Amino acid sequence: MAVYTEVSFDEAAPLLHSLGLGQLKSLDPCSGGIENTNYFADTDQGRYVLTLFERLGFEQLPFYLYLMQHLAQRGIPVPEPHAALTAGAGSWPGDILHKLKGKPAAVVDRLRGRSELAPTPAHCAAVGDMLARMHLAGQDFDRQQGNLRGLAWWNETVPVVLPYLSPEQGSLIRSELAYQNHVAASSAWQALPRGPVHADLFRDNVMFDGEGGSLRLTGFFDFYFAGWDALLFDIGVSLNDWCVDLATGERDTARTSAFLAAYQAVRPLNAQERSLLPAMERAGALRFWISRLWDFYLPREAALLQAHDPGHFERVLRQRVAHPCSLSA
Numbered sequence: 001m002a003v004y005t006e007v008s009f010d011e012a013a014p015l016l017h018s019l020g021l022g023q024l025k026s027l028d029p030c031s032g033g034i035e036n037t038n039y040f041a042d043t044d045q046g047r048y049v050l051t052l053f054e055r056l057g058f059e060q061l062p063f064y065l066y067l068m069q070h071l072a073q074r075g076i077p078v079p080e081p082h083a084a085l086t087a088g089a090g091s092w093p094g095d096i097l098h099k100l101k102g103k104p105a106a107v108v109d110r111l112r113g114r115s116e117l118a119p120t121p122a123h124c125a126a127v128g129d130m131l132a133r134m135h136l137a138g139q140d141f142d143r144q145q146g147n148l149r150g151l152a153w154w155n156e157t158v159p160v161v162l163p164y165l166s167p168e169q170g171s172l173i174r175s176e177l178a179y180q181n182h183v184a185a186s187s188a189w190q191a192l193p194r195g196p197v198h199a200d201l202f203r204d205n206v207m208f209d210g211e212g213g214s215l216r217l218t219g220f221f222d223f224y225f226a227g228w229d230a231l232l233f234d235i236g237v238s239l240n241d242w243c244v245d246l247a248t249g250e251r252d253t254a255r256t257s258a259f260l261a262a263y264q265a266v267r268p269l270n271a272q273e274r275s276l277l278p279a280m281e282r283a284g285a286l287r288f289w290i291s292r293l294w295d296f297y298l299p300r301e302a303a304l305l306q307a308h309d310p311g312h313f314e315r316v317l318r319q320r321v322a323h324p325c326s327l328s329a
Contacts, residue, residue, distance in 0.1 A: 003029045004054045005037045005101055012041060012050055015100055019107055020085040021045055035224060037103075040110060047110040049079065049221075052103045056224060061104050063145035064223050065096045067138070067196050068108070074137040076130070077219040079108035111219035113207035121258035124242050126217040127206055128259035131198075131238060132266035134220065135231045138196035147199055147227030151184055154290055161293040169314065176286050176317060183279045188272045189230070197234035200225040202241040232273045235263065236280035237287070239325070240316050249315030251323060260327070269327070278324030285320050289313035 013024040022045030030038040030049070037052040053061060065081045072080035081096040098105045116123050146152075158177050162170055183189050198205075200222060207218045243255040263269075269277070292310035 003037050003039075005052050005103060007037070007039060007050070007052065007101060011101065012039065015050070015098060015105065016041060016043055016048070016107065018084050019082040021048060021082060021107065041107070048082070048107050049110050050100075050105065050107050051224075052100055052105050053224070054103070056104065058097065058104050060145065060148070061097050061106070063143050064226055065106055066143055067141060067226055068223050069096065070141045071134060071137055076134050076137050077111070077217065078223065079111060079219065079221050082107045082109075108221075111207045111221055113209040113216075113218040115204045115206060116208050117203050119203060119242055119255065121254050122212075122215055123208065124255040124259040125262035126208070126215065127201070127238065127242055128262035129266055130217050130220065131201065131234065132263045134198070135195060135234070136267055141196050144228045147197065147225075147229040147233075149199065149225055149287060149291060150227065150229060151180060154180065154287060157290050157294055161290065161297060164293065164297045172314070172317070173286070173289070176282065176321075180279075180283050180286060183276070183283070188276055189279075191272050192230040192232055192276065193270065193273070194228060194230055196226055197229045197231060198223060198226055199229065199234060199237060201234065201238045230280065231267075232269070232276060232280045233283060235260075236277065236282075237284035239281055240284045240288070240313075240320070244316060244319070246312070249312065249317075249319045251319065251325070256325065274327045277327060278320065281325055282317060282320045285313050285317035289317055 007027070009024060009027050012027050016022070016024050022043035024041060024043050026040075026042045027050075028040045030040060036054050036056075039050045041048045041050045056064075068078050069080055071078045084095045084098065096106065098107070119127075154177060158173055162173070165173065198220060201220060205222045206220055209216045209218050239256060239259060243252050243259055244250060245252060289310060292308050292313060295308065296310050
């Protein structure tokens, strides 16, 4: 979470008060991530996260915020957006999308616990279980919005980043993009179960409490890449982060097995999903290689900005091409 728009204590306090969240006590910028401006906002009533959206507009954001509200109301541990109680401070009563410094804004609960950056099979099983529950809970969500970082965006963005790549890298990214276009045209891909997906469920977007037998997943957050897509794409993206060695991009078999077993205990994969899992792992690696190349070579100015290494997902993609996941029948 970078800081592109600086918000003062006196600018944030009226918004928190209008939401019935009490008197602001502290406001601290968050340093992780790269898309939006985020602050930890503590009041005399609780702990919250204030987000100003830097790329998404007022017409797109209701999908994400109402999805979080929908999931929270169905027992999925996600930060529920807070609605305004009174008019003013950039909101009207009942609004969960607000305005601050001329930009769309939201205030959500701050989750308890911590992110686990060195996950064990137990952590991966907890994520797989909750992701399946989230996918089922989203099936009756009544809003649809495409994955804005999906195939159409890949086709638009690869030509933009190609000039920064070596000939070998350029060959890989073009061939993989062609492969993903071919997969997306297949009847098997078109038959995949679909619904709202998180599409960015990395280790730093999940919180845990406890250890060992008392381990508890306390929440998924940062839904601002969510969209309507194949549920299998969400699985591929998650496996590429939770179940790989970060230094090499190689698959961790034990973590992969734990994740998939836990997921399928809640929502078993159908025949098309089992067949296309290797392709969706490759799709997830390609998506994040492209976006990291874009952020690295065409950065926006921001305080506390920490661009991610694009080479990591190049390595993950090469590993996924060379060693596809195999699911027994």
